[in-house]
Amino acid sequence: MKTYKIYLILxxxxxxxxxxxQFKSAELNVSGLTCSMCSFATEKALRTLDFVQDVQPDLNSxxxxxxxxxxxxxxxxxxxxxxxxxxxSVYKLMAVYTFNSVKISDNYGFTYQxxxxxxxxxxxxxxxxDVKLVFxxxxxxxxxxxxxxxxxxxxxxxANSGKGDTKVYHVTL
Amino acid sequence: MKSVILTALCCLSVxxxxxxxxxxxxxxxxxxxxxRSIGFRMNNYGYSDDNGKTKTIFNPEIMxxxxxxxxxxxxxxxxxxxxxxxxxxxxGLYAKYRFLNxxxxxxxxxxxxxxxxxxxxxxxxxxxxxxxDDYRGISAGIIxxxxxxxxxxxxxxxxxxxxxxxxxxxxxxxxxEYSLSFGDLALPRLYTSYKQTNMNLFFEILGxxxxxxxxxxxxxxxxxxxxxxxxxxxxxxxxxxxxLSWRWQVVGDMDRLWYQQAFVRLEYNIFNL
Numbered sequence: 189m190k191t192y193k194i195y196l197i198l199x200x201x202x203x204x205x206x207x208x209x210q211f212k213s214a215e216l217n218v219s220g221l222t223c224s225m226c227s228f229a230t231e232k233a234l235r236t237l238d239f240v241q242d243v244q245p246d247l248n249s250x251x252x253x254x255x256x257x258x259x260x261x262x263x264x265x266x267x268x269x270x271x272x273x274x275x276x277s278v279y280k281l282m283a284v285y286t287f288n289s290v291k292i293s294d295n296y297g298f299t300y301q302x303x304x305x306x307x308x309x310x311x312x313x314x315x316x317x318d319v320k321l322v323f324x325x326x327x328x329x330x331x332x333x334x335x336x337x338x339x340x341x342x343x344x345x346x347a348n349s350g351k352g353d354t355k356v357y358h359v360t361l
Numbered sequence: 362m363k364s365v366i367l368t369a370l371c372c373l374s375v376x377x378x379x380x381x382x383x384x385x386x387x388x389x390x391x392x393x394x395x396x397r398s399i400g401f402r403m404n405n406y407g408y409s410d411d412n413g414k415t416k417t418i419f420n421p422e423i424m425x426x427x428x429x430x431x432x433x434x435x436x437x438x439x440x441x442x443x444x445x446x447x448x449x450x451x452x453g454l455y456a457k458y459r460f461l462n463x464x465x466x467x468x469x470x471x472x473x474x475x476x477x478x479x480x481x482x483x484x485x486x487x488x489x490x491x492x493x494d495d496y497r498g499i500s501a502g503i504i505x506x507x508x509x510x511x512x513x514x515x516x517x518x519x520x521x522x523x524x525x526x527x528x529x530x531x532x533x534x535x536x537x538e539y540s541l542s543f544g545d546l547a548l549p550r551l552y553t554s555y556k557q558t559n560m561n562l563f564f565e566i567l568g569x570x571x572x573x574x575x576x577x578x579x580x581x582x583x584x585x586x587x588x589x590x591x592x593x594x595x596x597x598x599x600x601x602x603x604x605l606s607w608r609w610q611v612v613g614d615m616d617r618l619w620y621q622q623a624f625v626r627l628e629y630n631i632f633n634l
Contacts (some may be wrong), residue, residue, distance in 0.1 A: 219464040219465055219469070220462070222382065223384065223546065224555055224557065224596065225559075227597045227599070228555050228599035229398060229632040229633070232395075232632040233396075236633050245555075247555070248551060248552050253456070257615055272429055273429050274393060274632075275393055275394070275396075314520070330464075331463075338589075358617050
């Protein structure tokens with residue numbers, strides 16, 4: 189019985205831990221892939237990241253569904269770098285983040301592990317639970333699309349790259 | 362005549378096209394292997410010499426991706442071209458640097474610069490200005506690879522300078538080499554897993570114009586050839602490759618070691634060491 193109680197407490201703790209503000213998973217579209225060997229090399233590169241739990245590829249659409257470990261710090265930049273090191277480019281990166289009643293507005297967002305995540309063209313909202321965030325910084329969207337956004341007044345905030353060690357990621361809904 | 366052949370090949374390739382491939386058999390694409398990945402190749406060439414004897418060239422190769430931009434190959438040349446038994450003919454080093462990369466979802470355009478240096482330890486009787494399993498020398502060139510509408514087309518242009526010794530047929534020589542390659546993925550039609558065997562079809566055109574300064578009756582001998590090389594490739598478990606190709610001379614005016622050649626390659630890749 190005692191063992192059972194301890195187990196129950198541990199499970200509850202684990203659940204509580206998991207529902208904290210954290211990146212849970214990501215959908216990654218990679219461009220430039222032309223063969224299963226290219227996809228295989230990319231998946232292998234992604235799996236070397238210590239915060240990656242699992243990678244599920246969809247070989248026909250060049251999509252990778254990445255699940256993150258709940259107890260590790262997720263670095264979105266490292267994902268992008270791994271794709272690059274395999275010889276390809278990120279076409280779209282969408283990550284699921286668990287919110288706990290966070291008010292957002294344009295050029296304003298949240299902080300995760302010392303880095304700032306600013307919303308652009310998303311309006312004023314209160315976010316709760318799992319929300320999909322689309323990363324729109326350079327190297328996370330096709331070059332042409334990024335240039336278009338730079339000219340769009342809704343994405344003026346893209347120019348803000350942060351101060352000192354704080355990195356600013358730009359996301360939209 | 363050349364343009365007619367090229368147009369016909371283009372049409373043929375478009376008809377083959379299912380999904381494009383650029384892991385060409387007789388040439389290198391502008392794309393590189395993944396960073397911190399290693400590949401092992403065993404290249405085997407075979408042909409019949411003037412006396413009808415089968416001659417073989419073994420060319421083991423190790424490839425390493427230093428970054429997504431830079432990869433290097435180290436290769437060794439072993440053959441029985443001019444001898445009854447096999448001799449260790451030389452060593453080569455090849456580096457490729459990809460300096461332009463424009464990626465789209467199912468398309469990309471890449472341009473790379475490459476260079477090869479090779480050393481030779483055996484007397485060579487080949488009339489061809491070649492630094493692969495032949496003379497000591499250097500070569501440098503540019504590769505452009507375009508994947509467009511499910512067809513991968515790649516072109517290479519390179520300059521080669523070979524240096525012979527007094528024991529060789531060629532004292533020194535220059536060559537301009539060029540190629541045009543087409544590649545298609547024939548199977549599978551639909552990807553379901555990395556374990557599926559892929560089958561790729563290739564058609565490559567390989568040409569050379571050369572100016573060789575020869576040792577006997579010193580003179581400069583000019584020559585050229587244009588070869589055709591269709592090939593088939595099997596990619597097994599997304600990491601091992603078996604390449605088969607047959608290459609023959611379409612036009613040319615040179616005295617060559619062979620006018621038809623068979624090629625077999627076995628390759629194994631380990632990603633992210």
